[in-house]
Amino acid sequence: MRKRIILLGAPGAGKGTQAKLLAANNNGLAHLSTGDILRDEVTRDTELGRKAKGYMNRGDLVPDELIIDMIEGRLDEDGGFILDGFPRTVTQAEALEKITAIDVVINIALTRDEVIRRLSSRRVCRDCGKIYNLLYNSPKNEGVCDACGGNLFQREDDRRDVIENRYDVYIDVTAPLINFYKERGLVKDVDGSQATEKVSDQILVALRG
Ligand code: AMP
Numbered sequence: 001m002r003k004r005i006i007l008l009g010a011p012g013a014g015k016g017t018q019a020k021l022l023a024a025n026n027n028g029l030a031h032l033s034t035g036d037i038l039r040d041e042v043t044r045d046t047e048l049g050r051k052a053k054g055y056m057n058r059g060d061l062v063p064d065e066l067i068i069d070m071i072e073g074r075l076d077e078d079g080g081f082i083l084d085g086f087p088r089t090v091t092q093a094e095a096l097e098k099i100t101a102i103d104v105v106i107n108i109a110l111t112r113d114e115v116i117r118r119l120s121s122r123r124v125c126r127d128c129g130k131i132y133n134l135l136y137n138s139p140k141n142e143g144v145c146d147a148c149g150g151n152l153f154q155r156e157d158d159r160r161d162v163i164e165n166r167y168d169v170y171i172d173v174t175a176p177l178i179n180f181y182k183e184r185g186l187v188k189d190v191d192g193s194q195a196t197e198k199v200s201d202q203i204l205v206a207l208r209g
Contacts, residue, residue, distance in 0.1 A: 001026045002080035003207060004100060006087070006186075008177060009108035011166045012119040013192040014199055017131050018108065019084040021200055028079035034067060034086040036129065037074075057156050059165035061088055061173065068095045075100055088174045093181075105181040106203055108192040112167055119163045123152040137196070 005022075007015040016033060023031035038056060041049035048070065052062045061067075071086055077100055087093040096102070110118075121134040123143075127150030132139050139145060143152050157166065181187045188206035192199060 001029055001207065002078075003029075003103045004077065004080055005029075005207070006083045006102055006105045006181070007108065008105055008174070008181070008187075009192060010110055010112075010115045010170045010174075011163070012115045012122065013108040013110040014196065015084045015108060017196060018106075018199060018203055019082045020129075020131075021196075022082055022203065026080075030076055030079055030081040031084060032071070032074060032081055032086070033084040034071065034088075035084075037070060038062060057162070059157050059162040059169065061169060064089055064091045064095070067092060071096075072099060087177060090173075090176060090180055093177055102181075102186060104188060104207060105186045106206055107178055107181075107187050107189050108199065109189060110192040114193055115167050116160070116163055119158050119166075120160060122158050123154055125150045126153050127151070 007019055009015050016035070019031045019033065023029050038049070038052050042053050042056065043049070048066060051066060055062045067086065067088075068091075075081060083096075087096050117135070118133060123132045123134060123139075124130070125132075125145035125148060128145060128148040130145055130147050132145075132152060139152060144150075145152060157163070178187060188209070190199060190202045190206060194202070
């Protein structure tokens with residue numbers, strides 16, 4: 001599959017989990033997560049990381065110019081790609097249109113209550129990035145990744161007050177992208193409240209259609 005795909009959805013809707021699965025099952029399909037790239041910049045204490053850190057810890061968006069500069073040059077259209085967490089504002093979507101065409105936008109829908117419930121129980125492997133949820137997808141051994149044995153941690157921005165801000169930011173500035181892409185006839189809606197495998201199946205159906 002060589003499609004150019006955007007995954008839209010609130011924080012915690014499952015974009016990262018689904019993007020990883022899609023990329024793993026489709027050779028050459030690149031997974032680009034702006035959140036992962038930014039967290040890596042923060043860990044490496046780069047200039048971009050230092051600029052981005054405060055916004056991220058508060059659950060605010062990193063300014064558009066920084067994000068657009070960061071994404072340019074990373075989009076390899078030949079093998080297709082999955083964008084996870086980008087674009088997040090209309091300005092970013094307009095900039096993206098100048099860089100590349102998009103084939104399909106998968107909108108993973110989830111309610112506010114479910115977003116809060118999921119994010120507060122999310123854990124991530126420090127080594128391989130695998131995502132767990134203590135409510136319905138916990139690791140076999142507490143705090144240890146099933147896949148690679150790495151340590152699991154809770155993201156800084158998965159604390160209750162930050163989660164609420166992230167959701168509000170999503171509603172105010174990211175959710176308008178659903179209409180932006182509906183006007184372009186690109187959106188396929190998927191119910192994100194289902195189990196991971198069911199959501200994956202729906203995404204595959206949407207991608208084939
Ligand atoms: P995520 O892992 O996608 O939830 O992103 C974590 C944080 O990184 C967000 O809360 C923002 O602070 C920042 N971030 C990630 N992607 C973007 C983006 N496209 N535009 C602005 N900020 C972003």
